[in-house]
Amino acid sequence: MKISTIVNRQSAAITALGLLVLQSSSSYAARCEYIIQTEWNTGFVAAVRITNDTNTAINGWSVNWNYTDGSRRTGGWNANFSGSNPYTATGVGWNDRINPGQSIEFGLQGNKGVANSPAQRPGLGGATCANLPTSMSSSSKSSASSSSLPPLSSSSLPPSSRSSSSLSSHSIVSVSSSSIYWPPSSSSMSSTSSSLGPNTLPVADLQVTTTASTVYVDGRNSTDADGNPLTYSIDFGDGKTINYPHAWHTYLVPGDYTITLKVSDGRDVVSTSQVINAQSTTGNQPPIAMLTAPREYSSIIAHATASFDPEGIPLTYEWDFGDGAFMGSARASIRDCAPGETTYRSRTVTLTVGDGELKDTRQIQAGGTCGYVFDVLPTPKFTYRVEGNRVFVDGRDSLGATGLSWNFGDSSPSATGVLASHVYAASGTYNIELNVSGPSLFSNRLTQAVVVDFASSSQSSRSLSSSSVPPSSSSSRSSTSSLGLPSSSSVRSSSSSLIPSSSSASSTSSNRNHYDAHRAVTAPVIDGIADAVWEAATWAPIDVFWLGTQPNPTAQDYSGRYKALWDQDYLYLLFDITDDRIFDGTRNALDRYWEDDTVELFIDENKNGGQHSYNTSAWAYHLSTYGDVVDYTTSGPKLLNDHIDMRLVSLGDKHVWEMRVRIYGEDYADWKTNAPLKLAAGKLMGFSAAYIDNDGSSQRESMMGSVDTQGHKNNQGYLDASVFGSMRLVE
Helix, strand or coil: CEECCCCCCCCCCCCCCEEEECCCCCCCCCEEEEEEEEECCCEEEEEEEEECCCCCCEECCEEEECCCCCCEEEEEECCEEEECCCEEEECCCCCCEECCCCEEEEEEEEECCCCCCCCCCCCEECCCCCCCCHHHHHCCCCCCCCCCCCCCCCCCCCCCCCCCCCCCCCCCCCCCCCCCCCCCCHHHHHHHHHHCCCCCCCECCCEEEEECCEEEEECCCCECCCCCCCEEEEECCCCCEECCCEEEEECCCCEEEEEEEEEECCCCEEEEEEEEEECCCCCCCCCECCCECCEEECEEEEECCCCECCCCCCCEEEEECCCCEEEECCEEEEECCCCCCCCEEEEEEEEEEECCCCEEEEEEEEEEECCEECCEECECCEEEEEECCEEEEECCCCECCCEEEEECCCCCCCEECCEEEEECCCCEEEEEEEEEECCCCCEEEEEEEEEECCCCCCEEEEEECCCCCCCCCCCCCCCCCCCECCCCCCCCCCCCCCCCHHHCCECCCCCCCEEEEEECCCCCCCCCCCCHHHHHCCEEECCEEEECCCCCCCCCCEEEEEEEEECCCCEEEEEEEEECCCCCCCCCCCCCCCCCCEEEEEEECCCCCCECCCCCCCEEEEEECCCCEEEEECCEEEECCCCEEEEEEEECCEEEEEEEECCCCCCCCCCCCCCCCCCCCCCEEEEEEEEEECCCCCCCCEEEECCCCCCCCHHHCCCEHHHCEEEEEEC
16 A cells, blocks of 8 residues: 655665674574664664574573763664663564574664764673673674564654665565564575474465355464474465465456465475365355554554445454454454554554355555554555446455545446446446545545447456545644555666656757646556656756755766656656755754755746745745645745645665645635646646755755756745746647
8 A cells, every 4th residue: 555644754775884793602692783774964773683593492582782972772663672871672572582593683763972973883782692892893894684674664764764565675675574474584494494403394284165256265274293383374376365374365267276375383384285266156245355554653553444245244354463363343453552652563464354154354564653643545446347338346456445436427426335336328438436535634536437338249347556646634743644665566676766767768848948748648656656657758857056055966966857747637746866865954844944855846827927925826835855845825834735745765866756736826825725726738837846955964055956047046936936937738
């Protein structure tokens, strides 16, 4: 699912800066390493890795350390922390046990004792690690993995430390799961088993019951002669998997499928398979489980309200938050944080819904930093099938939804639910719209034109995914929301660039102060990833120095460009920025917002120019790296997050800002309800794009712009709309 930001910090690639290897001996219980993963002028993110090199499992671990330069810990995850220099970290339950040959990691963040100095690497001691002197922190450095960072983006993390669980080679890094059902490193366990003494392989027992298109898979009779706890993974053979001992699943296409059960005892993995034949369902139709589970402060709140039964049979709900199954209602929760705790915590949530005969199981990973709200941005996806004058729609692949409704593009009332059908009175092309609501602030919609032809007896079908995102809500710093990185299927694999090479064409306009924006074939998904739809737009440079202390930044320090598309509701913008350091020195969104690393948009809806200081006849939007939109209006600096939906994704020094902008007319006023304009081809607007680069100074170093106006008064754009460039909307 996508996660939308109310308040978030920078997202940037994790660079392993150094690794302190502490030598072990036979008297040590474990080998402990303190790893600096990233650092900036005033802070750092580090990880502690504990590796059990002995032949005996460690049950309960404890590590302590002390900073001698005034550094202090400000947060952490995957451990319970206590003390205040010296600090102590202990396990959180699911990672208390470290089997022979295995490693666990926990992460921490902190403030440096001496600004702009290298982060200190203290010695580690305690019951688990050897007490080594702090002076050993000057040991040689080597590359380190970043696997202790939390699996979903966390608004509490500092610059360059945000992460997700998708790709370990990028800023999106994998971590140990809190689920008890499958170990994160099972593939590497068997390779070390020969050095750990004899181990009896577990026995995987796979039981499958098939009812037409639905199967029930049960691996709970699997055994281990050594008495080790088992973990499970089920592959249904159609691209769907689940990390759970038993689960229900429905196949959408009849045919033969190979179901595979993998079982691990912590050292070895065994598997067994069975081929089943799924047939079309003619009787009772299986239910469909729908699940979303955002963090709300100290709890994970799970919602299954969008779950659906085709016959309308009331559903039962079986929940498992990783510590045992229980029956409940369509909403369940677990409190997993202590009062005042700011640790990152995650867990696997499993839901099984039943109609009294058949069931369906769905599973997601949920979590976030304790004490914060992570609001879910739902993603609509649907397939459709046309048979004569009837269309059938299926929205079960939508993510993060608590409710679904359909508009079929004619005068008929809307329908609700995961599945729906509609009969049209006449042939034609109709816009089918799926609207999905999330658990809190956000909703989303997806529209697709569908051709209905009574004269044709053939069937047509298509699978669709979300191509729009919902309006963002105005936010404050006290209600923090996560900027979630996109799912692994949509993240590009190249760490050097977030923009595909096919989109690298430059603008062909002979006038650098003018840009022709083409109509979008489909609305781009605002997720910080350059969709194929962007290939229709041309790049324009952001390379004119407007203001600052460094008029000629190097290409490594800064380079930038943008492109634009539009539809009747939004102006879409994609920024490709190279910046070797993302800086945010001001926590308050309305304080000195023009000094930090910022994208700035200058928009004059009717290009009539003129002064716009202390009024709203034109806009100079400042878009911060943490998601806030600010401009100076009639009453001073004002949060305008409902004007622009944006997403920033960073890999190393490459940063992609993707956004959609609502365009307002000159009758906009702070005191009234304002409706954005509908856009049309031929519209001419005043427009300039700019980027503020600040590498840690008290003021911006380079304000770079897209236009160069007569008289070199580009830096007056915050006051005077006559210095804006222009943009025309074209087909």
